[in-house]
Amino acid sequence: MSRIQNAFKKGKAFIAFITAGDPNLETTEKLIFEMEQSGADIIELGIPFSDPIAEGTVIQAANLRALASGTTVSKIFDMVKRIRKKTQVPLVFLTYANPVFKYGYDAFFKKCKAVGVDGIIIPDLPFEEQSEIPNRHGIDLIPLVAPTSEDRIKKIAAVAEGYLYVVSSLGVTGIRSEIKTDLKSIIDIARKTAKVPIAVGFGINTPEQAAKISKIADGVIVGSAIVKIIANVGVTHHGCPVGKYIKKMKEAI
């Protein structure tokens, strides 16, 4: 059983996103352990990109901080290799098509396999373009469905690997006070064809929202709220505010 599948076996999964290299890779490395120990079942690591068009201002800023600190795809691979020796927490990359394309699809996915990355999310590689990467060397390509997907939900869910990422709202990533989309009907349609668990992300930041969504989904994805803590409060080893926040969110689901 894959590490991702395993993560969903223990009940509802809490999936935590941070941008790799924000504010530097040493911090990211520490945060991965901190988040795992605080209850994160899966960790999504953003590979920074100069122009992240699906991101709101919080994660855009994290991307710029990470690039400013000299973060590159190769350095992220090195970090994953180091931490993989100490933890089995599932790791999923989130990045845009260009950094992967430029690295070389085959080389990139081979490297993912070698260092122990489990899956990848590429927001600007929709269903129609997935044939770009015929051989993913066993790395799960986690697709997204959106509130506008309608007739596309079934076919996307059918080919989903790892988990299906349901985008909770129209728009870019970022904290939302209210999620109005009829998520249940999207998830019901997806379940008809999906062979993998279903997780919901975009906008979720309070334990109440997480609790509500975990009633209908298998996992809850939180990004901007965590990245905002990193940006505002900074990171310390003990009593880390990121860890405290994740604990609170995990308990809610």
Place this chain on the structure above:
Amino acid sequence: MFNGRFGIHGGQYIPETLMNEIKHLEKAYLHYKDDKMFNSELTDLLNNYAGRPSLLYYAEKMSRDLDGAKIYLKREDLNHTGSHKINNVLGQVLLAKKMGKTRVIAETGAGQHGVACATAAALLNMKCEIFMGKEDTERQKLNVYRMKLLGAKVNVVTSGTQTLKDAVNETMREWVSRVADTHYALGSVMGPHPFPMIVRDFQSIISREARAQIMEKEGRLPAAVIACVGGGSNAIGTFYHFLKDKFVRLIGCEAAGLGVNTKKHAATIAKGSLGIFHGMKSYFCQNKDGQIAPVHSISAGLDYPGIGPEHAYLHDIGRAEYVPVTDEEAVCAFEYLSRTEGIIPAIESAHAISYAMKIAHNLPKKDNIIVCLSGRGDKDVAAIARYRGVNLHE
């Protein structure tokens, strides 16, 4: 059926949220492009509002001075709103209206596309919001005020490099947030399919007219057709109906800024590499890690790190040539055309003028060259004055 690819270029690399919308757009466009009523409305707007057909002007003084091939200028600068942008905008806004949209959004660099959009939206009763990089709002203040005057809201983009690329990012983000009532009127032959096709078709009127006009005036096809290239909309429009005329050289002039051997340029074909960005596979100025590079050009309209996928394809197959033109060369051409013909070109178009000046002399006098004068230069006068050390502010 056309699959949205030009060779290996093109495609639809966009967030899932927009996929159904662009499929819907493609379907609507394929329907209306052959719809009699739509075409007669569009032709009426182009002829009686935008002032088409545009002149093909024989630049006799310039030709004599350069002592080579005859130079003809396709006067897109004489269109309403002062550039070729209106051709595409009238088409797209009319299409959006037919699709039941009530709001258009668009990016702009120099402000020409933004002004054209705001104009079409005013005429066709649509709400309009324009996204413009902060740096560009500062170098094109008059156009910002002009768009507001036309009833559009101008959003100043402060993310990233604060220029055209970031304006596109922000417009995409806005579209993802509000897609039901909103059409993104993309201003160039770029972005995901079907935009490169739609914008090309609406701009191809330039070469449809120019080809007929040159045959009437000269009885022969041009030796070369020259246009400036940022995303490449005026260039593809100027090339399109000459594509099958294998002996007509098609030349796109990219912004070389301070020079292609410096870091300050926007010469995508000369210095870029294959990548995926803004919804398309094409050539981009980027670093080895695939981070999009900050670019530079004196011309806000050419200050873009990519090029439309059809141009990338025309480059690959060798049908079109792409040449770099520096800021300094463009400014010299700007001044030369003003002085010689009494026509102040947009600084974007001055890149094409500059290359015509370079090659005209080496072509026989019986030959002719068509240069697309894509826009008027009034918007650039203050910036050129500053470039020449005159402390002039609008």
